[in-house]
Amino acid sequence: MNGGLRHILLALLLLTGLNPAHAAEPIKIGSFLSVTGPASFLGDPELKTLQMVVDEVNARGGVLGRPVQLIHYDTGGNASDALRYVKRLIRRDRVDLIVGGTTTGDTLAVIPEVEREGVPLISLAGAIEIIEPVKKWVFKVAHTDRMAAAKIYEDLNRRGLTRVALITGDGGFDKSGREQLRQLAPEYGIQIVADESYGNRDTDITTQLTKIRASDAQALINFGFGQAPAIVTRNVAQLGIDLPLYQSHGVASQTFIDLAGPAAEGVRLPAAALVVAEQLPDDDPQKPVLLSYKNRYEAQHGPVSTFGGHAYDGIMIALAAVERAGGTDKAKVRDEIEKTQSFVGTSGIFNMTPEDHMGLSLDAFKMVEVREGVWTLVENAD
Amino acid sequence: MLEQLFQFLVTGITVGSLYALVGLGFALIYNASDVVNFAQGEFVMLGAMTAISLVAVGFPLPLAAVAAILITIGVGLALERFAIEPSLGASVVTTIIITIGAAIFLRGVALLIWGKDFHALPAFSGDAPIHLGGATLLPQSLWVMGATVLLVVLVRAFLNKTLLGKALLACSVNRAAAQLVGINVRVMLRLAYGLSAGLGAIAGILIAPITFSSYEAGIMLGLKGFCAAIIGGMGNPMGAVAGGLLLGVLEALGAGLISSGYKDAITFLFVLMVLFFEPTGLFGHKSADRV
Structure with missing residues (x-):
């Protein structure tokens, strides 16, 4: 640590009335993620990433000479548990800021509490409602489903396709995605000619797809995550439906290709750049x-996922803000998070403003296509 | 429209035979002990996941399948020996709760071993769809249907034609009387758990190429299989198969003709109606018939 910083730190300690024995007081980062339960494939890589980053930062001597401490609770995807744990993080653990909320439901449940208590929250969930309208203490780092919908429609416009069929699951992510697709359709001159749904645990979706086959759709959009989109993809091939198939960023992983097999060939989706890093x-x-x-994640845990990337962006933005704020004063840290500019993260380049608490543009998504069993970057296709 | 309807039916029968295959395992344990084994779905998951792992490390598919079935039978026997047998004589409800606990335990162990990802097994005879009129189905569905027919015939013959099978049935009718005529009830219980674990594993391996598998896969399959078994009449293997097919066709027609959003509501409404008007199931024996 350089001398200047030490002086600033000492001044801060004197100001806050702490004696130097507390100089190594940890920076407490609270987190509540769905490490188990239906959204566990999101929460699991997120927690592993947070732990990895915290260990790395501490091995380098911490931030502002203070160690970073991660306090985490598993919500199991239950919004009322999320609220209970956030109250505990704020009142008992006295955390300096919170990174978390794997799902939109978990995040929305805790917003009133963090707003009231004035604790900075960086959410890892997708829905636009989290930051729209803007809430003073709440930020997010994951792409919104509206961005995914817009990206897909852009690609359809490029290919000159206007009539689409939607097929979505019954989960929150699916429904919210369907809503955005429906809202944005007129803006892009897209007409929705079929709108089917399925249960996320269904094992066969040929019935709904048979109905879509009978419509005059020119393309098919499936918004969902888990195994169902892979089943949709296989069923599309089984029924011989020869339309371009778009999936959402929810399945942008190698697992999807492994499950769907040869049927995945030609499937397009908007994905974070992490999927096509090389x-x-x-x-x-x-x-x-x-x-x-x-490389760091895969050295410890196996294949990387874009969801772990959100956690990486979240904690890096948080730690950078603490460093700029010169301490853990909550209001200062909040202001610094809001001033995040040109921060290069895994999800894109973040430029936050008082009006935009996410700071990602549509460029953050890349359109990718499965070619010979790997995600391949589509640049200005067709 | 006719072509669509035909595809709905084919889909219904495909899905229905999955449910039937799982329902069969429920019927068997119920026959031996009057207990609904809620860990049956977990046997299905264990069979599938074990086979997937063995194929992944390089075993040929048939060998992996046999090994997975044997391992799952081992788990079924262990479950009976260490969880069911110590509580022998406890009420049916207690035993059912034990099986729910066992299901949660098995799911937890599977989570630790295989993580949370979904895994797929390669299809036995390729992925090229078979065209039937205007409808298509996967070759794997034929495997599932064929195995369902074969297994139900075997289970029925075993229960009705062999001494061992009759002894098994006798235990559920009257355990004390069965013991008096020299039937070893403990051995029969082990047999029932071993067999239904084996049946579950076979079901899991056959359907894994279609539905994929994960540590949680047993919940949905167990629930649907259980519905199949109660629609058909608990304890009647033929009934479980008929119930499964009925459930599958109903789901497909409900989604196809009415609305895919109400698919599950339609199915569960039907299950409720069956329980309301025909509490022993559509093909169940009245309890007096057994004597």
Whole structure:
């Protein structure tokens, strides 16, 4: 640590009335994630990432010379548990800021509490409602489903396709995605000619797809996650439906290709750059960040996922804000998070403003396509 | 429209035979002990996941399948020996709760071993769809249907034609009397758990190429299989198969003709109606018939 910083730190300690024996007081980062339960495939890589980053930062001597302490509770995807744990994080554990909320439901449940208590929250969930309207203490780092819908429609416009069929699951992510697709359709001149749903645990979706086959759709959009989109993809092939199939960013992983097998060939979806890190041009500013995170994560845990990437972006933005704020004063940290500019994360380049508490643009999504069993970057396709 | 209807029916029968295959295992344990084994779905999951792991490390599919069935039978026997047998004589409700606990335990162990990802097993005879008129089905569905027919015939013959099978039935009719005529009730219980674990594993391996598998896969399959078994009449293997097919066709027609959003509501409404008007199931024996 350099001398200047030490003086600033000492001044801060004097100001807050602490004696130097507390100089190593940890920076407490609270977290509540769905590590078990239906959203566990999101929460699990998120927690592993947070732990990895905290260990790395502490091995380098911490932030502002203070160690970073992660306090985490598993919500199991239950919104009322999320609220209970956030109250505990704020009142008993006295955390300095919170990174978390794997799902939109978990995050929305705790917003009133963090707003009242004035604790900065960086959510890892998708829905736009989290930051719209803007809430003083709440930020998010994951792409919104509206961005995914817009990206898909952009690609449809490029290919000159206007009539689409929707097929979505019965989960929150699916429904919210369906809502965005329906809302944005007129803006892009898209007409929705069929709108089917399925249960996320269904084992066969050929019935709904048979109805879609009978419509005059030119493309098929499936918004969902878990195994159901892979079953949809297989059933589309089984029924011989020869339409372009779009999936959502919810299945942007190798697992989807492994499950859907040869039927996945030609499937397109908007994905975070992490999925195609190696294929990015060398001058892409995200490339070194992505490869570094990917290699570090994979050395410890196996295949990386974009959801772990959200946790990486969240905690890195948080720690950078603490460093700029020169301490853990909650209001200062909040202001610094809001001033996050040109931060290169795994999900894109963040430029937050008082009006935009996410700071990602549509460029953050890359359109990718399955070619010969791997996600391949589609650039200005067709 | 006719072509669509035909596809709905084919889909219904495909899905229905999955449910039937799982329902069969429920019927068997119920026959031996009057207990609904809620860990039956977990046997299905264990069979599938074990086979997937063995194929992944390089075993040929048939060998992996046999090994997975044997391992799952081992788990079924262990469950009977260490969880069911110590509580022999406890009420049926207690035993059912024990099986629910066992199901949660098995799911937890599977989570630790295999993690949370979904896994797929390669289809036995390729993925090229078979065209039937205007409808298509996967070759794997034929495997499932064929195995369902074969297994139900075997289970029925075993229960009705062999001394061992009759002894098994006798235990559920009157355990004390069965013991008096020299039937070893403990051995029969072990047999029932071993067999239904084996049946579950076979079901899991056959359907894994279609539905994929994960540590949680047993919950949904167990629930649907259980519905199949109660629609058909608990304890009647033929009934479980008929119940499964009925459930599958109903789901497909409900989703196809009415609305895919109400698919499950339609199915569960039907299950409720069956329980309301025909509490022993559509094909169940009245309790007096057994004597």
